[in-house]
Amino acid sequence: MVLEEEIPAFTSWLGPAVVSYLLIAALVAVFAAVLAWLALSAASGPLAAGDRVYRGVLAGLADLAGMSGRRVWALARLAIQESLRRNVLVVLGLFALIVLFAGWFLDPQSVNPGKLYLGFILAATNLLVCLVVLVLSVFSLPADVKAKAIQTVTTKPVRTSEIVLGRILGFAIVGTVLLVIMGFVGWAFVVRSVSHTHELEAVDLLAERLEDGRVVGYEGRTSLERGHRHRVEIDPDGIGSTDTTQGHRHGVRRIAGDGETAEYALGQVEGLLEARRPLRGKLRFLDREGRPSDKGISVGAEWSYRQYIEGGSLAAAIWTFEGILPDAFPEGLPLEMLVRVFRTYKGDIEKGIAGSVRVRNPTSGLQSDPFYFTAKEFTIDSLLIPRTLAATSADGGTRQVDLFTDIVSGGRVEVVLQCLEPAQYYGVAQADFYLRSGSGTFVLNYAKSCLGIWFSVQGVHSAAL
Amino acid sequence: MEKPASTSTEAAGEVIVEARNLSKTYRDFWGRSKKVALKPLDLEIRRGEIFGLLGPNGSGKTTTMKLLLGLIFPTSGEAVVFGKDATDVSKNDRIGYLPEESYLYKFLDAEETLDFYGRLFDMPPEERKRRADALIEMVGLGRDKKRQLREYSKGMTRRIGVAQALINDPELVLLDEPTSGLDPIGTREMKDLIIDLKKRGKTVIMCSHLLADVEDVCDRIAVLHQGELKELGRVDELLRVTDITQIRSTGLPEAAQAEIRAVIERHGGSDIEIGSPTTTLEDLFLEVVRDTEARPGRRAVQRQDEPAAS
């Protein structure tokens, strides 16, 4: 199932976040003014009250204009010092405990432990930082007012707006530093706890040969580690990769020997927490005669939302993707495919079922030559559809076509999936094919999540103030 | 008797603080009046004088100060400081205030406190540092400047409070009970400090319920009682007892005393008192401390009538 949580692009939410931030601030200000007016109206009638509120607002604006950076910073520093001396750093201890707890109780054999750990850590970070900032901002200013320390401050040439802004700034800095520390610790923790590798023995590998006996590659399985194995595919030169299981994969390299006596080494965890930002298409089906149908063949035992296409027939699953622009896909289309296999006879379970993928121009019908692949259960296959493609025309001649000028039309492109083995079936759902539009690195995505937390913290904290 | 010459020069000084018909009634949350803290007050304070507000607890001294600072709004009338309304923030540049209790941040140490308030005056770093050091030295907190204020005794808190009030080298200093919580030495130092401020051309408004404090340092006082101004004027004039004459002398033999008494009686004087004056407890205490510091380990002041050998 492809139900990755999507982490939106930085630019797509930073702008709105800032805007909504300002909007909330403005709303609060208006609300406060209205409230003041209502309160004053009760005392001195609506007109006089309106006048006073108006003058108050003007004074407030003048206040904003005459702010001094040094004073705001002094007050921010004060807020920071206060937080430190009030032992805010205790939460770091608490965080450490939570991290230990996570290491103890979270199941490293779950479907995607990296994600599980990270989700947990991020949730804990979010909660703690929000809590700290909330407690600080809710209790600090009133405590100040109560202890009357604010009285001494107000006899200095300080504006109210500076006091409020200084405090917001100070606690924002405290929150940010806490977040950065927790972020790094959490990151180190996740990386450490999911890090592992597997063993791969040459005897576990099966050579794939052509009819003339030449080896075209090896296939096999790694050792069991943390409750999972990976399927491995290695090319004749001994370079390969595992499939993605538990949210990660490993690189494979032959380090010595050859054939039966070869020694292989697997690399560290890769692709962990890569955010797949899927660009999804619309799915339709062709039946075994090649006619449009709103359903594939329903195979009773399986999930109904997934539909099946018959192998060796004209049946096809066709996704139409929109908004395909050369800028977003400079390398070509990175297609991710999750294909379920339904076997009517068992055959070689390990081998997978052959199928083909083509891209087609939805307007002219021009289509590329097929890309062949074998579908295996529970793995996401990646296929990069290059910018230059071979296309065979009706008269049998093959020519090179360009993905964006010839195949993509008006930003739309069709991806056609067929199963090649008669009497076997492919099961697909709309979400199973998608284009991966730029997947950031782990660090980047993690940083984004932290930034997301940062914004929610700032929201909480200005709301509290 | 004629007035001291200084009066006329002070009277000529520019008025920098003015209260016109200033009054304050504290109200509760619902706006019902709760307590009349200050009845309408008219007051003028001129540049360069030390003005004392004297009165028992709850007489409205602090309320008056807060009104002059613009910390609270008057119920009626107005307070004008440096020609501007008291609630105007810009006047704060030239003002220093020592609150009744030292309302400071307890988690800061002395240096940080002064640095913080220096920043609020937009002072550049070198100047902050220089003034902070000088003030800490002046109020005698040199050894404790790295300790958090929460560990300070009342007297120490008072001292840092004063230092804080002077960080901006203000023209006008308002001190709310400056000597409360101070030991006699501290009290004396505080009084000296206030007089020194005057010498440097500052204007000081202080309030106290300790009569001796006010008497020793103030040029003019206002006596408040239950929020009402009862007396206003120069200290020396208010305290002068015009129908008593005092004669002091050293080295006068017993016989001469009798002679003098006879002379006074001949001139119609009555209620004659002749004897050795007692010193004040304050003077005695200060003498003890000074003596101990000069010669540690000795019992300092020996009574005259006590045999030295005992």
Ligand SMILES: Nc1ncnc2c1ncn2[C@@H]1O[C@H](COP(=O)(O)OP(=O)(O)O)[C@@H](O)[C@H]1O
């Ligand atoms: N915030 C307040 N609310 C209600 N009453 C107050 C408040 N502050 C002071 N008062 C009252 O006003 C009167 C004068 O107080 P204050 O000016 O502090 O006296 P002083 O400083 O001379 O001792 C007292 O009776 C006091 O109880």
Ligand SMILES: [Mg+2]
């Ligand atoms: Mg008082």
